[in-house]
Amino acid sequence: MDEEQILKPIELFLELIKGTEYEEQALQMKREIEDAIDDYNLDQRAAGEREDYFSQL
Secondary structure, three states, X not given: XXXXXXXXXXXXXXXXXXXXXXXXXXXXXXXXXXXXXXXXHHHHHHOOOOOOHHHHX
């Protein structure tokens, strides 16, 4: 899963609504999406379907 493809539009959206009443709600949604991506990546590594990013460095 390419995290950047998912998170980039969210970050652009956050820039648009910065300082509005919706900013905190959008930040919470972004955190939840990041957590879901992290969980997915952990599941994939546990299943042996994804290499650990840090092993490639």
